[in-house]
Amino acid sequence: MKNLAILGSTGSIGCSALEVVRTLAPHFRVVALAAGRNVQLFCRQVEEFKPELVALEREDDAREFRRLCSIPDLKVAFGQEGAEEVARYSSVDTVISAITGIKGLRPTLAAVEAGKKVALANKESMVVAGELIQQAVREHHAKIIPIDSEHSAVFQCMSKEAPEDIKKVILTASGGPFFRLSSEEMETKTPEEALNHPRWQMGKKVTIDSATMMNKGLELIEAKWLFGLQPEQLGVLVHPQSIVHSLVEMRDGSVLAQLSQTDMKIPIQYALTHPERRDSSLPPLDLSRVQSLEFYEVEEHKFPLLELAVQALDEKQAFSVALNAANELAVEAFLGKKIKFSDIHVVVAEALETQDGRMIHSMEDIFEVDLAARERARNLLTQRT
Ligand SMILES: NC(=O)c1ccc[n+]([C@@H]2O[C@H](COP(=O)([O-])OP(=O)(O)OC[C@H]3O[C@@H](n4cnc5c(N)ncnc54)[C@H](OP(=O)(O)O)[C@@H]3O)[C@@H](O)[C@H]2O)c1
Known part of the structure; x- marks a missing residue:
């Protein structure tokens, strides 16, 4: 027990x-x-x-x-x-x-x-x-x-591998509800449309992050720290079916993957029972009924928040703190119908422009950087509303 x-x-x-x-x-x-x-x-x-x-x-x-x-x-x-x-x-x-x-x-x-x-x-x-x-x-x-289903997949694929044998980790992304739209078409999407995720039922914040692809950006940063990876070892592929939860490329050319139903109960259960496994309440994954598994490169220019998160992988930790803080406020403002969908990334990018790049040594440093970024984002939001 x-x-x-x-x-x-x-x-x-x-x-x-x-x-x-x-x-x-x-x-x-x-x-x-x-x-x-x-x-x-x-x-x-x-x-x-x-x-x-x-x-x-x-x-x-x-x-x-x-x-x-x-x-x-x-x-x-x-x-x-x-x-x-x-x-x-x-x-x-x-x-x-x-x-x-x-x-x-x-x-x-x-x-x-x-x-x-x-x-x-x-x-x-x-x-x-x-x-x-x-x-x-x-x-x-x-x-x-x-x-997180992607990190659970990576964790499972990497569990028996020597760190030096891992070449690259590729996080898969559903692409969210707007993956096939142009930047112009996304511009005026409403919170209701952005919350209508094609694959996952999730809380509001993470669903909006999924529509902007900031969620994948946050997951890249999360993966860097969870698995001790270098920025060049991390990548993203859009996989609209959300069956392959991530991929790990090995030095010998093998690619390991974890597949399962699109249901968070699977990674949650694995996290609880690890290192053991137990029966699941879900029906088994029947690949013969999954007609295709598609994979696409991300058109990064359409998802500027993902680009900022990729930049954060190389920046000092304070950049990630400010990125996260400004994003939390901008998403809240979008959900409250105070700004347009396309304003989310503009506010975040502008809030990061004056980010001072200080070193983080303690929790207090994190909360100072977080507060300052929130203050900048709040001022930018006030100017826009
Ligand atoms: N949902 C998914 O499928 C999914 C997948 C992967 C990762 N995640 C991550 O998991 C986290 C949770 O996501 P979610 O989708 O479950 O979000 P959610 O549905 O919005 O739930 C957030 C939870 O946090 C509680 N909460 C908020 N402020 C709190 C506080 N100050 N003290 C204690 N509890 C507080 C909320 O309580 P009330 O509702 O009672 O206010 C609610 O129970 C996020 O970081 C998300 O990125 C989610």
């Missing part, structure tokens, strides 16, 4: 993770949960899974939760500290890190510093703090198993 904590249990990954736990019962038990503002759903989850500790983002929501959900002996926390408490809860073996954005960084680091096994979905924490997190993993004997 393994004890689990889930950070972001009410989100897309969090809900899929709980479905996986239902399948894997009685081998996994949920002992701690953290969520943001969806008190009603959180209450239903708590009633079903009966954790010992829970946390919500805000104090007033924690109060409302207590009113709705009176479970004896349940400890209810709130705020950043509450999520961190969930992440380091003593009886927890594995922490699923699935809060969106940089808000997931401190709880993810808390789990690593507590020496937990971290099943990582929150790619933004690796993007902004990859080096510091990997240092902490070594220091505290923690372990990170990726949940």
